[in-house]
Amino acid sequence: MKHLLTTKALTREEAELILDVTEQMAEAVTGREVPKLPALRGRTVVNLFYEDSTRTRTSFETAAKRLSADVVNFAAKTSSVNKGESLRDTALTLQAMGADAVVIRHPAAGAPQRLTEWLDGAVLNAGDGTHAHPTQALLDAYTMKRRLGGIEGRTVAIVGDILHSRVARSNIWLLTKLGANVRLVGPPTLLPKDIDGWPVEVAYDLDASLKGVDAIMMLRVQRERQNASFFPTANEYARLYGLDERRLALLPDHAIVMHPGPMNRGMEIAAAVADSPRATITEQVTNGVWVRMAVLYLLLTAGEAR
Amino acid sequence: MNPVKLIKSANLIGRGRQDVLVRDGRVAEIGSLRDAGAEVVDADGLVLLPGLVDLHTHLREPGREDAETVLTGTRAAAKGGYTAVCAMANSYPVADTAGVVEQVAALGRAAGYADVQPIGAVSIGLEGRQLAEIGAMAQSAAAVRMFSDDGHCVHDPVLMRRALEYVKTFGGIIAQHAEEPRLTEGAQMNEGAVSAELGLPGWPSVAEEAIIARDVLLAEYTGARVHFCHVSTARSVAIIREAKARGVQITAEVCPHHLLLTDEAARSYDPVYKVNPPLRQESDVAVLRAALAEGVIDAVATDHAPHAPQDKECEWAAARPGMLGLETALSISVAALGGPDDVDWDLLAERTSRTPARIAGLEAHGRDPEPGVEANFTLVDPSATWTVVPEGLASLSRNTPYAGMELPVTVEATFLRGRATVLNGKIAEETTE
Numbered sequence: 172m173k174h175l176l177t178t179k180a181l182t183r184e185e186a187e188l189i190l191d192v193t194e195q196m197a198e199a200v201t202g203r204e205v206p207k208l209p210a211l212r213g214r215t216v217v218n219l220f221y222e223d224s225t226r227t228r229t230s231f232e233t234a235a236k237r238l239s240a241d242v243v244n245f246a247a248k249t250s251s252v253n254k255g256e257s258l259r260d261t262a263l264t265l266q267a268m269g270a271d272a273v274v275i276r277h278p279a280a281g282a283p284q285r286l287t288e289w290l291d292g293a294v295l296n297a298g299d300g301t302h303a304h305p306t307q308a309l310l311d312a313y314t315m316k317r318r319l320g321g322i323e324g325r326t327v328a329i330v331g332d333i334l335h336s337r338v339a340r341s342n343i344w345l346l347t348k349l350g351a352n353v354r355l356v357g358p359p360t361l362l363p364k365d366i367d368g369w370p371v372e373v374a375y376d377l378d379a380s381l382k383g384v385d386a387i388m389m390l391r392v393q394r395e396r397q398n399a400s401f402f403p404t405a406n407e408y409a410r411l412y413g414l415d416e417r418r419l420a421l422l423p424d425h426a427i428v429m430h431p432g433p434m435n436r437g438m439e440i441a442a443a444v445a446d447s448p449r450a451t452i453t454e455q456v457t458n459g460v461w462v463r464m465a466v467l468y469l470l471l472t473a474g475e476a477r
Numbered sequence: 478m479n480p481v482k483l484i485k486s487a488n489l490i491g492r493g494r495q496d497v498l499v500r501d502g503r504v505a506e507i508g509s510l511r512d513a514g515a516e517v518v519d520a521d522g523l524v525l526l527p528g529l530v531d532l533h534t535h536l537r538e539p540g541r542e543d544a545e546t547v548l549t550g551t552r553a554a555a556k557g558g559y560t561a562v563c564a565m566a567n568s569y570p571v572a573d574t575a576g577v578v579e580q581v582a583a584l585g586r587a588a589g590y591a592d593v594q595p596i597g598a599v600s601i602g603l604e605g606r607q608l609a610e611i612g613a614m615a616q617s618a619a620a621v622r623m624f625s626d627d628g629h630c631v632h633d634p635v636l637m638r639r640a641l642e643y644v645k646t647f648g649g650i651i652a653q654h655a656e657e658p659r660l661t662e663g664a665q666m667n668e669g670a671v672s673a674e675l676g677l678p679g680w681p682s683v684a685e686e687a688i689i690a691r692d693v694l695l696a697e698y699t700g701a702r703v704h705f706c707h708v709s710t711a712r713s714v715a716i717i718r719e720a721k722a723r724g725v726q727i728t729a730e731v732c733p734h735h736l737l738l739t740d741e742a743a744r745s746y747d748p749v750y751k752v753n754p755p756l757r758q759e760s761d762v763a764v765l766r767a768a769l770a771e772g773v774i775d776a777v778a779t780d781h782a783p784h785a786p787q788d789k790e791c792e793w794a795a796a797r798p799g800m801l802g803l804e805t806a807l808s809i810s811v812a813a814l815g816g817p818d819d820v821d822w823d824l825l826a827e828r829t830s831r832t833p834a835r836i837a838g839l840e841a842h843g844r845d846p847e848p849g850v851e852a853n854f855t856l857v858d859p860s861a862t863w864t865v866v867p868e869g870l871a872s873l874s875r876n877t878p879y880a881g882m883e884l885p886v887t888v889e890a891t892f893l894r895g896r897a898t899v900l901n902g903k904i905a906e907e908t909t910e
Contacts, residue, residue, distance in 0.1 A: 179674075259790050279792035280665075280676040281746030300794070302676030337676060363673030364681075 172473075174294040175466055176283050177303040178345035186309070186348060192465035193313050193458070200237060200464075208464075211240035214471055217270040219261070220297070221247045221277045226432060227297050230456070231274045231306075234463035240471075243270070258282060262289035272471055275299070293470040301335050307431055308341035310462040312349060314455050315386050318427050323350035326383050330356045331390035331412055331439050332401075334363050338431045339390060343371055356380045357412060360401045361392075377412055381421045388429040389414050389439045405438055415441040419449070427451050479896050480516045481505075487520035487856060490823045490845060497525065499852040502894035507846060518900070520856050523889055526826050528560025528853035529807060530833040530842050532652070532730050533627070533706055533778035535799065536562070536593070538584060539577070540569025545783035545873045547581065550803070551590035553781070553872040555898035557803040558855035558888040559591050561834065561842045562781075566598040567628045573598035573609035575617035582619040590898045594837055597621040599640050599651060603629050608640060615647045622838045625652035627706055628753075630688055632658050637692065641701035650702040650728075650836070653692055655713070656754065660684035665794055667740040667755040675743060677793060680755045682710040689713050693720040696727055704836060705729040707780050709754040711764035718773045728836050730778035731765050733802055733809035738762075738878060748789050748796030749878050752782070755798075766813045769828055776833040779806045783874030801877040804870050807857065808884035817859045817885040852895035861887040871904060 172185055181189075200206040216235040220228050228244070235242045247261065258277075265273055272293040275283050280300030287294045298304040312322060319325055327346055333339045333355050346353050353371040355362065362373060374380045381387070392412075394405045402408045409415075414428065422428075428440075428450040436442045445452060484497040489507070496510040531554065537545035545553075547564075554562050564581050566572035572581060578595035585593025597614035601607050603626045614621040624644060631637045631653060640651050661684045666672050668679020689705055693716060696703040708714065708729045717729050734752060739759050742750040750756060768774040782799025789796050810829055814820045826845070834843025841851040864883050867875040891899040898905055 257787060257791055258795075277792070279794040282792045284746045285792055300676050301678075340674070340676060364668055364679065365670040366673050368670055369673075 176296045178305045178308050178341045183348050193461045196464040197461040207237050209239045211238040214240045214271040216240045216242050216272045218244045219275045230459045231463050234460050266290050303341045304337040305341050307338050308345040310459040313458050314451050325385040326352045328354045328384045328387045332361045332392045333357050334361045336390050386427050392439050414444050419444050483512050483515035484518045484520050487525040489525050499895040504846045504850050523856040526855050527830040528855050529558045529829045531562040531779050532833045533780045534562040535782045536564045544785045547584035548588040549873040551588045553803040554591040555891045556871045558807045560853040560893050561592040561839050563594045563596050565627045566596050571598050571602050575613040578614050578619040579617050595619045597624045599624045599626045599631050623650050627654045630654050630656040641699045645701050650704050652704040652706050654706050655685045655688035657684040657687045666743045667757050671740045686712045690716050697725045702726045707732045709735045709757050711761045714764050714768040728775045730776045731774045732780045733806045736813035737809050746793050748793050751796050751798050752800050753798035777810045777829050784876045789876050811886050852892050856890040858887045858889050863887050
């Protein structure tokens with residue numbers, strides 16, 4: 172593994188290795204007075220974020236620092252891919268500075284893959300357009316593994332704006348690779364066209380899709396999508412596809428409620444559900460740091476001397 | 478100097494091996510001829526085609542001379558076997574006045590590598606709001622007959638209707654870039670299984686088909702001529718087929734890349750494969766090939782679209798759409814029409830030369846050699862192959878999607894009014910007539 176661009180490109184063995192190392196990271200650091208490991212001392216990790224995401228950037232920064240790496244936050248303040256320095260020139264600059272790993276978030280799908288053509292260091296995709304967000308999927312898988320005791324044979328419903336969701340795409344490839352059944356639920360306007368070849372079930376009716384679900388993942392839905400007629404109103408969306416207490420009661424008792432954040436309370440998820448003990452939302456945030464430690468560690472040490 | 482030339486032992490379509498004598502830029506004689514002091518071009522084993530005619534070329538001059546100039550673009554055309562190219566209107570400034578189209582035509586004459594027939598804009602600034610001075614462009618020295626807002630669709634149905642009616646005064650034609658703009662907002666690649674996976678916003682085939690269907694009806698209603706640029710989908714072919722059967726005056730072109738490549742290429746995220754309309758699916762490619770052979774699609778047109786490196790060495794979404802085509806179109810057309818061993822050369826000449834010349838109204842082009850006809854033709858080696866090396870292309874730009882591919886047939890020579898623009902596979906450096 173030289174880069175982490177998508178979960179689709181991971182083998183099952185690689186994915187399982189990442190999840191195993193994630194667990195080791197959590198165990199190694201939890202409860203320590205100084206929650207830090209020396210594994211990446213002297214290595215430079217660059218956070219190259221073209222989209223505002225304090226959550227994800229902070230998670231990566233925390234992960235790198237806990238491994239003793241030097242972290243550089245490269246300000247890429249372009250709101251548009253057409254303005255400012257080109258991605259290639261930025262890559263050549265980072266290359267010249269000797270970045271060992273670049274964590275990139277970019278509004279254009281495929282930008283991390285392009286970056287690998289111009290950089291020698293490891294490229295870690297922290298979200299590209301509506302394409303992929305592999306560490307989010309890995310932290311989701313890790314959370315399921317912890318809460319459900321495993322992933323093989325479990326049924327996961329992913330609900331909402333699949334079309335615009337890199338989180339959904341990365342989860343589909345990862346979870347099915349790890350043996351889960353994945354059920355996509357949303358209005359046809361928010362499902363990509365021609366996905367018959369995907370290894371998933373597709374449904375439009377949320378109530379009918381709750382049976383036998385072990386984990387339900389609610390995707391963030393932007394209210395503004397109503398302006399482009401993806402759905403009539405936010406209220407109608409919440410009524411048809413929001414997870415409220417009534418629907419929560421229809422889920423099996425052991426089922427967990429996940430959300431990649433940030434949430435739109437009252438839209439895709441009711442406040443009471445978000446705050447219920449069945450929701451794993453803050454746990455996902457904690458697990459995100461362990462997963463990102465594992466990935467940085469594996470990419471930068473090639474897993475040596477573990 | 479334009480000496481008398483004797484092209485020896487060329488394989489003429491439908492006539493077998495013949496010698497062709499060229500004098501004063503025209504064919505003087507065909508038969509078994511003696512050289513009698515003429516400059517001899519050995520064409521043994523070569524096929525003589527009427528010079529190729531491109532209905533759809535972006536020469537980028539004026540405005541983007543860093544990507545291509547009329548000179549470099551027509552050198553690339555000659556290298557690809559073309560003797561005439563129709564220059565699209567989306568230059569800077571836009572070719573929406575008599576002044577700009579005359580400038581482009583003059584640059585073409587000065588370069589001397591291929592006849593450059595400017596295409597005029599339908600609307601001022603390609604903005605789709607107000608008709609450009611179509612009459613002035615038609616009456617200018619450039620004698621424009623074909624008008625297009627290519628790169629943009631004439632999507633306003635009223636503007637399209639008026640344009641169609643207006644060009645009837647001089648037998649003009651509107652070349653439509655069929656793309657319903659609301660259906661393609663933000664679109665990056667063909668909408669389908671691959672775009673779903675890659676997370677690139679889709680360009681649905683119906684956005685092309687909806688406009689073609691509408692314009693078929695407008696052409697029928699107004700009795701005017703519509704030409705459809707770069708037809709890319711199977712359903713577009715079905716609509717065109719049905720309309721032609723009804724006798725509607727429409728013609729259609731297909732681009733080489735739509736005859737060979739599919740949206741699978743986008744998996745690399747390399748914008749060299751980004752083009753508008755986008756690369757479609759295998760099933761579309763098959764239908765387009767069959768439609769070209771059958772004649773439902775009238776012509777191959779390159780949509781040669783050179784781009785500077787910075788416009789392609791970037792993220793997919795930031796890249797400009799378009800790919801080079803002039804130097805590879807003949808090879809890909811041969812491949813799409815059955816390959817070098819099975820291709821019907823007469824059909825190939827029809828789709829790449831005679832029909833496009835007729836559509837564009839270029840009377841001196843697309844003519845098979847007969848005494849008195851302008852000597853615009855190309856000699857092709859049907860048994861040779863070549864490998865595409867971007868740095869080796871005559872175009873100023875490098876954005877070919879075929880880098881590293883081995884393609885059939887080579888252009889050995891191209892003649893424009895009897896003068897070799899390409900000889901022995903090399904571009905001639907002296908072109909003044």
